[in-house]
Amino acid sequence: MRWYARTFYTPLHIVEEEVPLDDVLRTWFEDQFESLSEEGRLDEARRLTETPEERAQREAEAKRENLEDEEFYARFKKATSDKKLTAPAEKAAPAVSGAKKHIEEALAKLPEVTIQFSDEDNLPEAEEAP
Secondary structure, eight states, X not given: OHHHHHHTTOOHHHHHHHSOHXXXXXXXXXXXXXXXXXXXXXXXXXXXXXXXXXXXHHHHHHHHHHHHHHHHHHHHHHHHTTOXXXXXXXXXXXXXXXXXXXXXXXXXXXXXXXXXXXXXXXXXXXXXXX
């Protein structure tokens, strides 16, 4: 009911009192399915019409996949826990020193910038464009 009221800018009490529940539900399902691709609509229709056995099988498969992911992560974490992932010093140092040199050169080329706050009456007159 709240979704319908929010979406169609209708006061909640009017939706609850005057809009049939079938209309609210039909509109909600239309909105949900409208944003899906054709494949997504078919997948959702299959999910909504599956038998309890099919649902249990799908949920067991999802749980098995999740467990496999967690086991993989645990093995990966254990294998890399004692290793530091850093670049060798001989590769990192030239890049850093080269970058530092370029930064110093760029900073030397920058003009000095100053900001002066002034009252509007003290601003110089703008020149007319030719």
